[in-house]
Amino acid sequence: MHPSRIDRAACRQADATDPLAHVRDEFVLPDGVTYLDGNSLGPPPRDAERRLREMATVEWGQGLVRSWNDAGWFDKPLALGDRVAPLIGADPGEVVVCDSTSVNLFKVVLAALALRPGRTAVVAESGSFPTDLYVTEGAAGLLGGYEHRLIAEGGPALADVLDDDVAVVLLSQVDYRTGRLLDMAALTERAHRHGVLVVWDLCHSAGALPVAVNDAGVDFAVGCTYKYLNGGPGAPAFLFAAARHQDAARNPVPGWHGHADPFAFTTAYRPAAGVARFRTGTPPMLSYAPLEASLDLWQRVDLAAVRDKSLRLTDLFIQLVDQECAGLGLEVASPRDAAQRGSQVAVRHEHGYAVMRALIERGVIGDFRAPDLMRFGFTPLYLRYADVWDAVQVLREVLRAELWRDERYAVRATVT
Numbered sequence: 001m002h003p004s005r006i007d008r009a010a011c012r013q014a015d016a017t018d019p020l021a022h023v024r025d026e027f028v029l030p031d032g033v034t035y036l037d038g039n040s041l042g043p044p045p046r047d048a049e050r051r052l053r054e055m056a057t058v059e060w061g062q063g064l065v066r067s068w069n070d071a072g073w074f075d076k077p078l079a080l081g082d083r084v085a086p087l088i089g090a091d092p093g094e095v096v097v098c099d100s101t102s103v104n105l106f107k108v109v110l111a112a113l114a115l116r117p118g119r120t121a122v123v124a125e126s127g128s129f130p131t132d133l134y135v136t137e138g139a140a141g142l143l144g145g146y147e148h149r150l151i152a153e154g155g156p157a158l159a160d161v162l163d164d165d166v167a168v169v170l171l172s173q174v175d176y177r178t179g180r181l182l183d184m185a186a187l188t189e190r191a192h193r194h195g196v197l198v199v200w201d202l203c204h205s206a207g208a209l210p211v212a213v214n215d216a217g218v219d220f221a222v223g224c225t226y227k228y229l230n231g232g233p234g235a236p237a238f239l240f241a242a243a244r245h246q247d248a249a250r251n252p253v254p255g256w257h258g259h260a261d262p263f264a265f266t267t268a269y270r271p272a273a274g275v276a277r278f279r280t281g282t283p284p285m286l287s288y289a290p291l292e293a294s295l296d297l298w299q300r301v302d303l304a305a306v307r308d309k310s311l312r313l314t315d316l317f318i319q320l321v322d323q324e325c326a327g328l329g330l331e332v333a334s335p336r337d338a339a340q341r342g343s344q345v346a347v348r349h350e351h352g353y354a355v356m357r358a359l360i361e362r363g364v365i366g367d368f369r370a371p372d373l374m375r376f377g378f379t380p381l382y383l384r385y386a387d388v389w390d391a392v393q394v395l396r397e398v399l400r401a402e403l404w405r406d407e408r409y410a411v412r413a414t415v416t
């Protein structure tokens, strides 16, 4: 859809021929809301509530402790890992779903550092999600003797800081602020030339676009399941460890669920074979139920179609911001080249926080990242092209009439 001037009818026409249009019915979405924050918290799949109720009333209520065996609870982190695997280009047995992204990052960064003894530097991106910086700095500090090298957009670049002293590089495939997409294969190969292990943060990639960790030769990866994968608030995260590293990798948070024989209750720790060694303790089973429902849905979705629609939606939004909001103080902060973009568009405005609050009050839900970025996530499973049109009309009105100046929009909530 690239006519020189777009109108709502053109958007409706695009919806009429959208091969993913029917998937919207599989989600629960409130009336009167255009949800552009699925890159922060995905909405519930229709089947999530049924699955939660079933787990709570039948498996827990009736099965009680027997369900650790009978309902497959004990193996759930690995079973769901195998279902996340195709979404990120991993093989069965390479992914486990457990703990949070931050905790999993800590585990794989420390495991990777231990696989490169004698090296003395760890590399992270200064603009990455803060948890990534805290983890690399924290892990390096814990071991002692590591230099924490930072790369940034505008330099220094990865090539500038890579040498044979570097043990591990941590990169985000899609930038949480701007949605900029990195070339995973090229950067992994570049690091491998120096014998460096690469950990990828896939929080804004999984479910947003096809990811190919094995084709790219990735060593370790982590990501959350509550954004594009719609697993529910705080749903357990995933951890990928390439098969070739699994025998040598050690979980720095060893616990009984990652033991080779947990019910032998032995004194000595012996890691389980494979990715199971990255488990630690008892998983929060009820948090797996909505994710199971969502992964059922994801199994029926073609990721190439998701990427195609994602780029159409983000292109449309950028085009409409240019067309409808010219001269209203907005600046698109995301790459205009679709090939370099994830599934979100960030737009700068001097009063972005107040503008976003005004939008949310009018049913257009995005979010805000300091100092001035409004983030809009475009999730192809339930968004319509006409929703993008409608959202931009609200944005235009909020800016044109300066509705954001209402003083109540200046008050910062805890979560922005």
Ligand SMILES: Cc1ncc(COP(=O)(O)O)c(C=O)c1O
Residues within 6 Å of the ligand: 100, 101, 102, 103, 129, 131, 132, 172, 176, 201, 203, 204, 224, 237
């Ligand atoms: C890119 C990225 N990495 C890491 C995290 C941290 O995830 P968690 O809070 O689930 O540990 C987030 C959370 O939004 C994120 O966006």
